[in-house]
Amino acid sequence: MAEPATPDMSTGPDRASERGEQTKRLIVDTAVRLFRDQGYDKTTMRGIAQAAGLSVGNAYYYFPSKDHLVQEFYATVQVDAAAACAARLARPGPFDERLRVAFGAMVETTAPYHAFAGKFIKTAVEPGSPLSPFSTESAPARERSIGILRDVVEGSTTKIDPELRADLPELLWLCQMGITLYWVHDTSPGQEKTALLVDRAVPLIDRLVSLARMPGLRSLNREALKLYRMLR
Template identity: 60%
Template sequence: MTPQPAPRGDQTRQLIIDTAMRLFGEQGYEKTTMRAIATEAGLAPSNAYYYFPSKDHLVQEFYTRVQVAHREAVAPHLAGRGDLGTRLHAAMSAGVTVMDPYHAFAGKFFRVAADPASASNPFSDESEPARALSQEIFRDVVDGATTTIDPEVKEVLPELLWLAQLGVTLFWVYDRSPGRSRTRLLVDRAVPLIDRMVGLSRLRVLRPAVREALSLYRALRA
């Protein structure tokens, strides 16, 4: 059967997103207006605002698109079961690969996203849908792991791994090495450490410290 073309509305929506991402890279987030995006896309401003009431809504769409692509890229590696380290390495490596086409404007964009008051901040209420998609990837990493994990650690581990991925992303933003080789090295070296720390958390002698750390984490995220 011949694939059916996407509905016109979906095509227009995608055109706006693609145009916005290009202009963000060329002009920076602050200098790119919704009117400029509409003009560059060959649309009336009212048409662009119909699909995206503000630039923040475009950013959330971008976040979601990246997370959907991340999910698709890592899905084959998480289809079965395996040890935590192997699954986590696959997830973090896929995340770097999916983000890489956007590296040219990542630094400009990060300055806006780092503002705690910005709707583009990854911890904002507006970012919750994309954040949930990303955390679900790491929940799959944990749930499909054959590694024995302390139950209390396992409960919050997907969120902690998502935070670790944010750290990798921040490093990636400032990584100017060819092909982001330093970020790849970070993933290669950090994942075994995380895997080892998860294993050590099961030791009886470390349980009081682990419980205290988990209590602090819960208090901070409340």
């Protein structure tokens, strides 16, 4: 419990920054473990600090509340997912291949947290919860996730209907949320059914994107997009 309430600057700003990032990651990792073991509601900032070997003041210095801590967890997952697929999305390629990379990276990155997700989902899906992926508080992490899918679209060599292109990253994110919800409830070994879902869903999405360019379906596509824009 000897950690100071603020970062130690005695070794210079670079070292202090590095220590600060290490401490933040320690707090997040500890919190995720406690959320998994005892549930979100029963986990306190004091308990997180004690389990991490930090002072309560130090924990609150980095995260004013549990909600802030969860938002940092969201951000960490998105940063890791972006890093996991950055190299494979660096060069242009077919839409379906790029989408498979992005969806696969998200499933791969969240895999270590599957046991925790089942207990956490009750709080995250509650209407009005700041922990919902649709909340205002979750906007930074949500935008990072959509940003990955925007890279998928922008680097695609597959022709995409111009009007659909603007909304497609967010529509893909909604698909990803559906996959994530299925993943949370997937009890198959290693969540192999979620892998199957991604494997089969990507060609279907690719086909729908291609169909949106067909003259006979453009009017239907326009109406669907109009409804989506009204409801979002």
